[in-house]
Amino acid sequence: MLEADVCVKHENxxxxxxxxxxxxxxxIGHLKSDGVKGVVTFSTGNHGISIATAAA
Numbered sequence: 109m110l111e112a113d114v115c116v117k118h119e120n121x122x123x124x125x126x127x128x129x130x131x132x133x134x135x136i137g138h139l140k141s142d143g144v145k146g147v148v149t150f151s152t153g154n155h156g157i158s159i160a161t162a163a164a
Contacts, residue, residue: 124157132158 122129132155139147149159 124154124161129158129161131155132160132162135159136162 136147136159147159147163149156151157151159
């Protein structure tokens with residue numbers, strides 16, 4: 109009807125099921141390049157899940 113192209117970004121298809129994985133991967137990537145050998149996180153939310161996924 110609108111004659112428009114539509115692009116949809118399905119972030120719910122990420123490994124954790126949420127968009128927050130980007131932040132965890134970015135954080136762990138920076139820590140790894142700084143020589144950090146491990147992380148501890150306390151969260152039942154998306155950020156904690158993203159850190160655990162990235163650290164794995």
